Amino acid sequence: MSDLILAKGTVLTAQGIEEADVRIRDGSIAEIGPGLEGDETIDCEGAWIGPGLVDLHAHFREPGQEWKEDIASGSRAAAAGGFTAAFAMPNTEPATDSGHVARFVASRGAEVGLIEVLPVGAITKGRAGKELAHLDELWAAGVRVFSDDGDVVEDAGLLRQAMDYLAERGGVISQHAVDIGLSSGGFMHEGSVSSLLGMYGIPSAADDVILARDIRLVEMTGARYHVQHLSTATGVELIAAAKAKGLPVTAEVTPHHLAFDHTAAQTTDPVYKMMPPLRSGEDRDALRRGLEDGTVDIVGTDHAPHAAHEKEVPWEHAPNGVLGLEWAATVANTFTDLDQAAFFDRLAVAPARIGQLDGQGMMPEVGGPANLVVFDPNIEWTPTTTVSKSENSPYFGLPLRGKVIATVYQGRVTALDGVPAS
Amino acid sequence: MNHFLTIEGLTAGDLNGLLDDADEFVEVLHRPIPKVPALRGKTVATMFFEPSTRTKMSFEKAAKALSADTMSFSPGTSSLSKGESLKDTVLTIKAMGTDAMVVRHKATGAPWRIAEWIDQPVLNAGDGAHQHPTQALLDSLTIRQHFGTLKGLKIGIVGDIRHSRVARSDIQAFSTLGADVTMVAPRTLLPVDTEVFDATAKENLDEVLADFDVVYVLRVQAERGGASVFPSLSEYTDRYGITRERFARLKPEAIVLHPGPMNRGVEIDGAVADDPRALILDQVFNGVAVRMAVLFRLLGGESNE
Amino acid sequence: MAQVMDGGDMDRAIQRIAHEILEKNRGSEDIVLLGIQTRGVPLGERLALALEGIEGTPVAAGSLDIGLYRDDLDQRPKTELGATNVPGPIGEKTVILVDDVLYTGRTIRAALDALADIGRPSRVQLAALVDRGHRELPIRPDYVGKNVPTSRRERVSVRLVEMDGEDGVVIESRDET
Numbered sequence: 001m002s003d004l005i006l007a008k009g010t011v012l013t014a015q016g017i018e019e020a021d022v023r024i025r026d027g028s029i030a031e032i033g034p035g036l037e038g039d040e041t042i043d044c045e046g047a048w049i050g051p052g053l054v055d056l057h058a059h060f061r062e063p064g065q066e067w068k069e070d071i072a073s074g075s076r077a078a079a080a081g082g083f084t085a086a087f088a089m090p091n092t093e094p095a096t097d098s099g100h101v102a103r104f105v106a107s108r109g110a111e112v113g114l115i116e117v118l119p120v121g122a123i124t125k126g127r128a129g130k131e132l133a134h135l136d137e138l139w140a141a142g143v144r145v146f147s148d149d150g151d152v153v154e155d156a157g158l159l160r161q162a163m164d165y166l167a168e169r170g171g172v173i174s175q176h177a178v179d180i181g182l183s184s185g186g187f188m189h190e191g192s193v194s195s196l197l198g199m200y201g202i203p204s205a206a207d208d209v210i211l212a213r214d215i216r217l218v219e220m221t222g223a224r225y226h227v228q229h230l231s232t233a234t235g236v237e238l239i240a241a242a243k244a245k246g247l248p249v250t251a252e253v254t255p256h257h258l259a260f261d262h263t264a265a266q267t268t269d270p271v272y273k274m275m276p277p278l279r280s281g282e283d284r285d286a287l288r289r290g291l292e293d294g295t296v297d298i299v300g301t302d303h304a305p306h307a308a309h310e311k312e313v314p315w316e317h318a319p320n321g322v323l324g325l326e327w328a329a330t331v332a333n334t335f336t337d338l339d340q341a342a343f344f345d346r347l348a349v350a351p352a353r354i355g356q357l358d359g360q361g362m363m364p365e366v367g368g369p370a371n372l373v374v375f376d377p378n379i380e381w382t383p384t385t386t387v388s389k390s391e392n393s394p395y396f397g398l399p400l401r402g403k404v405i406a407t408v409y410q411g412r413v414t415a416l417d418g419v420p421a422s
Numbered sequence: 423m424n425h426f427l428t429i430e431g432l433t434a435g436d437l438n439g440l441l442d443d444a445d446e447f448v449e450v451l452h453r454p455i456p457k458v459p460a461l462r463g464k465t466v467a468t469m470f471f472e473p474s475t476r477t478k479m480s481f482e483k484a485a486k487a488l489s490a491d492t493m494s495f496s497p498g499t500s501s502l503s504k505g506e507s508l509k510d511t512v513l514t515i516k517a518m519g520t521d522a523m524v525v526r527h528k529a530t531g532a533p534w535r536i537a538e539w540i541d542q543p544v545l546n547a548g549d550g551a552h553q554h555p556t557q558a559l560l561d562s563l564t565i566r567q568h569f570g571t572l573k574g575l576k577i578g579i580v581g582d583i584r585h586s587r588v589a590r591s592d593i594q595a596f597s598t599l600g601a602d603v604t605m606v607a608p609r610t611l612l613p614v615d616t617e618v619f620d621a622t623a624k625e626n627l628d629e630v631l632a633d634f635d636v637v638y639v640l641r642v643q644a645e646r647g648g649a650s651v652f653p654s655l656s657e658y659t660d661r662y663g664i665t666r667e668r669f670a671r672l673k674p675e676a677i678v679l680h681p682g683p684m685n686r687g688v689e690i691d692g693a694v695a696d697d698p699r700a701l702i703l704d705q706v707f708n709g710v711a712v713r714m715a716v717l718f719r720l721l722g723g724e725s726n727e
Numbered sequence: 728m729a730q731v732m733d734g735g736d737m738d739r740a741i742q743r744i745a746h747e748i749l750e751k752n753r754g755s756e757d758i759v760l761l762g763i764q765t766r767g768v769p770l771g772e773r774l775a776l777a778l779e780g781i782e783g784t785p786v787a788a789g790s791l792d793i794g795l796y797r798d799d800l801d802q803r804p805k806t807e808l809g810a811t812n813v814p815g816p817i818g819e820k821t822v823i824l825v826d827d828v829l830y831t832g833r834t835i836r837a838a839l840d841a842l843a844d845i846g847r848p849s850r851v852q853l854a855a856l857v858d859r860g861h862r863e864l865p866i867r868p869d870y871v872g873k874n875v876p877t878s879r880r881e882r883v884s885v886r887l888v889e890m891d892g893e894d895g896v897v898i899e900s901r902d903e904t
Contacts, residue, residue: 195613198551198590199530268531312509312539314529316550446792446808455844458795488795718795723805 002039003030004413006374006406009044012051012340014363022049024370027411032366042406042413044374050344051361052084052371052409053329054351056145056174056252057228057300059321060086060117062108063101064093069305069389071105074325075114076420077303077388081326082373082404084414085116085352085360086303090127091150097122099137106142114414114421118355120145120174123153123162132158135165144356147174149228152210154180156217163223172224172250172354175214177235178276182206187316189262189277197268199315204232204283207276211235215242215249224248226354229302231257231276233286240295250354252300253287255324255331256394260284264394270311270318271394274304288336291346298351301328305390323393326386326418331395333377333402343375370411379403387420425537426716427546428553429594437599441563443715444708451487451711460722461490467520469495469512469536470547472528476682476706477547477556481524484713490721493520508532509539516540522721525549543720551585557681558591559712562599564705565636568677573600576633579621580606580662581640581689584613588681589640593621604630608661610652627662632671639664639680642689655688662689669694677701731875731883734894737856740872741770744854745777747870751852752821755779759817759848760788763826763838764809767791769889770856771825787814791824796837817846823869827885829855832866857896859883 006022011032023031023038060074069077071088078086088105090096096105102119109117121138125131127148135146146166153159153175163173183206188194190201211227215238218225230236230251242249256274261281264272272278290296304321311318324331329347332338338346352361359369381403383395407415414421429437450458466485470478473496482492495515506514512523522543525533530550537544548554565572577596583589583605596603597620604622605612616623624630631637642658652658659665664678669691672678678690678700686692694700732740749755755778762771768790775788792809824838835853842851854870859877875898877883882899886892 190614192615192618195615196590196618197530198585198587198613201614268534309507309509312535313507314527314532314535316529317508443808446810449811450795453845457844459840460795460797460800718808719805722795722800723803 004408004411005036005038005041006044006049006372006408007036007041009047009049009374010340011049011364012344014365017340022364022372024408024411027370029364029366029368029370032364042374042416044405046378047374047376047405048340048343049364049372049374050340051348051363052373052407053082053347054355054357054361055083055086055301055303055325055328056226056298056351056355057149058086058088058303058325059091059305060088061305062092063104067307067389068310071108071117072112073387073389074303074305075109075112075117077323077325077386079114079407079409079414079420080387080404080418082329082375082407082415083115083325084371084373084407084409085118085357086325087118087120087145087355089147089149090120090122095122095127096120097125097127097133097138099134099141102138102141102143115409116357116360118145118357119143120147120149122146123148123173124158127151129154129158132162132165135162139169139171143171145172145174145226147176147228149174149176152176152178152180156213159214160217160221163217163221163225167221167223170224170356172226172356174226174228175210176228177207177210177214178202179206179209182209187273188265189279191262191280193262193266197266202277204234204279207232208234208238211238215247218242218247218249219245222248226250226252228252228300229254229257229276230287230290230296231279231283233283236286236290236295239290243295250297250350251290251295252298253291253296254300254302255328256322257284257287258291258299258335259331259398260394268315270313270315271322271392273315273318273320274302274322275320291332291336292338292342297354298346299328299332300351301325305388306392307390311392321392323386323388323390326388327383327393327395327400329375329404330400330402333375334400343377370408372408374405375402376405377402423719425544426555426720427533427537427544429555429558429591429598430553432598434598434600437559437562437595440559440712440715440719441566443718444559444563444711447711447714448708450714451707457487457489459489460718461485461488464490464521464721465493465519466490466522466524466717467493467495467515468524468547469515470526471497471508471532472526472548474526474548477526480706480709481545481547481713484710484717487710488714488717490521490717493518508535512536512539516542522717545716545720548587551587552590554587554591556709556713556716557588558595559716560705560709561592561638561679561681562595563708563712564679564701565677567704567708568701569635571600572596575601575635576604577601577636577638578604578606578630578634579638579640580627580664582611582643583607583640584611585643586640592638593619597621604634606630606662608652627668631668632673635673635676637664637672637676637678639678639690641681641683642685659688664690664694666691666693669697679705682706728897728899730895730897732857732873732896737872737894737896740856741773741777744870744872745774745781748778748823748854749781751869755782755784755786757820758786759814759820759822760786761791761813761822761824761842762788763824763834764790764792764794766827766885766887766890767825769887770827774825774854789814791838791841793834793837793841796840798833798837811841813845817842817848820848821850821852822848823852823854825854827856828883829853829858829868829871830861832862832864835866836864856885857883
């Protein structure tokens with residue numbers, strides 16, 4: 001097999017940051033040092049080299065909603081965005097609530113081969129919130145992250161059962177934290193914009209009360225708990241307080257909650273409609289600071305493809321969600337102040353650790369797996385296209401900074417300058 | 423002006439210009455033959471995705487008085503009930519040959535989406551609880567006819583402001599035209615954030631009633647889940663209804679407006695509604711004139727295409 | 728730019744037209760003057776004063792806006808609407824339309840249409856301060872202040888004290904404007 005050289009990049013290794021070339025051979029890192037030569041060279045001058053990005057929160061829509069996205073197209077979008085692994089949420093048709101669906105998702109991901117696709121298992125059967133899913137089967141199929149994403153586990157008693165079960169094994173609960181009573185009928189953040197538009201709002205408290213409740217359950221059960229798409233300043237405070245108590249709690253923020261606030265919704269363009277909604281500027285700023293200081297552990301994309309005809313409707317009728325995989329790293333780099341170590345921590349190391357994923361999110365080292373990304377933090381560009389099946393990107397036309405130059409998965413270049421390998 | 427979607431962003435000059443034109447159309451409507459050929463050969467489609475008879479009839483009368491042809495769409499009998507998307511419905515009707523679309527939709531922002539899909543004027547006839555800009559024009563015209571100007575008038579808008587597109591458009595139009603606007607409602611019927619409106623919010627009607635030159639009475643929208651936002655209709659009437667007793671405490675020159683349809687005995691007493699100082703039927707008449715003004719502004723002149 | 732009438736010429740033309748109206752209609756009874764927006768309106772008012780000066784009784788004068796009756800709306804920029812103010816019913820009256828410049832005749836066609844929607848006068852007559860020719864419709868004036876032969880490339884502008892601060896009629900070639 002031929003040698004691939006990532007030349008003249010800034011490499012983040014366990015020992016620190018060094019200007020070096022990286023030689024990749026047979027799926028592993030063969031050498032890190034100056035002046036390397038090989039069969040194929042990618043110029044990485046001015047760019048960061050670090051572990052391939054890991055997304056703890058993606059929707060690939062397969063099985064069941066392949067007109068929006070499938071594991072192949074989702075993998076291409078992930079590779080283009082610098083990811084070498086992504087966790088596929090279980091709100092598929094059927095839901096990933098049994099071993100065979102989980103195995104299908106993982107094996108389909110392996111077949112596509114552009115990234116590692118990890119199934120997230122449902123907590124309750126059919127994600128219906130009534131009784132526990134086959135957590136045993138899911139565990140046996142390798143599932144370590146459990147979520148009813150798209151819906152909250154509303155019943156605290158049922159959630160407690162799941163926590164007790166998973167605490168024993170070390171699995172992690174990933175909660176879509178929103179209170180039904182406070183949010184139902186709402187379409188956007190409750191505040192000045194919803195008031196102006198006459199639209200029913202979802203108060204920030206809708207997210208906060210569930211998070212506060214769940215933290216209390218973590219205290220009770222000792223289960224590992226991850227809150228998805230944190231959207232409120234109070235949520236950041238709740239996480240900080242839980243961490244101060246030493247509870248096994250982690251949090252994620254989406255690229256869109258870093259980039260926008262609810263004033264974007266004033267156009268009523270459904271591309272800005274998502275759950276949780278874009279909230280106030282203060283919330284957005286608190287999330288940015290939380291990601292910078294590590295209170296918020298990771299960026300999770302909540303990549304949620306919807307076909308054009310589904311979004312070309314009035315706001316209230318549009319499904320929630322936006323694309324994110326291709327621009328997550330860029331958005332995080334544009335809107336927060338992360339140095340190279342923090343950047344790779346929030347986008348690769350921490351998500352792999354929370355997802356208990358071996359062989360990913362590892363600092364480049366000789367002999368280690370060649371799952372790498374080359375990211376230039378200084379390139380300014382404006383996205384206009386996507387490789388996803390859907391086009392619901394809020395970033396088209398938005399000037400951003402930082403670009404994924406190349407993605408390497410298992411030693412193979414899976415994307416170059418935004419174009420995925422076929 | 424390519425579309426007429428919202429009052430937001432219009433200046434006092436814009437609004438007064440439209441009201442000046444509407445004054446001329448009031449004159450036209452008083453002629454023995456109340457019809458002019460200005461929009462001969464144009465077709466105006468009225469697309470009411472939410473049922474409404476009065477606004478739709480008013481727009482149709484306005485279009486016909488300008489000699490435009492009208493086509494109307496009602497969702498009950500349409501292929502929307504067969505699952506056709508809003509976009510396909512709009513493109514289909516446009517393909518039949520329309521020159522402008524008048525849109526009412528219960529979803530906020532729907533007229534904006536339609537304006538993105540078709541290259542002809544879209545008129546917002548009410549979207550969700552967001553905007554109803556021609557209502558704001560007809561209300562402004564009625565007040566301007568009566569007082570000569572809105573400048574310096576104290577206008578109280580009383581009732582379910584939270585769910586009212588009329589209130590949102592009226593507050594913006596009245597305040598832009600120089601009036602001092604007060605929103606009066608219980609907290610459950612005020613917008614969650616009142617600061618975004620150029621108006622003062624009050625919860626006690628009786629404290630402020632005697633200050634108003636205009637009392638704008640909003641309809642109690644029982645269909646908007648009244649029970650969950652206030653305990654009973656009789657409590658509402660006690661606190662916010664324009665009863666005979668409250669009417670008697672208004673300034674002698676004050677007028678009462680209501681966008682209709684009225685719930686007599688709930689938000690307005692029947693005798694108040696029939697008083698000569700309640701200009702409710704003038705509002706209805708003026709509705710035709712302002713819609714003529716807007717249609718003529720959008721369609722009378724070089725086409726934008 | 729050439730001046731074809733000055734203020735004095737205009738006053739004399741209006742006086743003459745007033746006499747012609749009285750002669751043709753045997754007095755000013757039942758006459759309603761309707762000035763066509765915009766410059767026909769002050770001309771109509773001046774004519775009304777001239778008639779009153781001769782006859783000693785006031786003559787009804789009003790305005791007519793024909794913006795809504797144009798046959799070329801699609802080719803024109805957005806039209807500003809002017810006031811139509813008809814002094815009382817016009818049925819069984821003699822309506823005299825007053826305009827500043829008579830040219831293609833299309834404005835008068837529109838004015839006749841507008842008039843038909845307002846009432847049914849027993850007679851309609853037309854007075855124009857300037858007739859510049861080039862009729863495109865079978866319309867002729869009953870009273871003319873001055874016949875001014877022009878080419879289509881030229882532009883005739885009537886200036887009035889009421890709106891322009893001075894009286895006078897000038898011809899400009901299009902290139903000058």
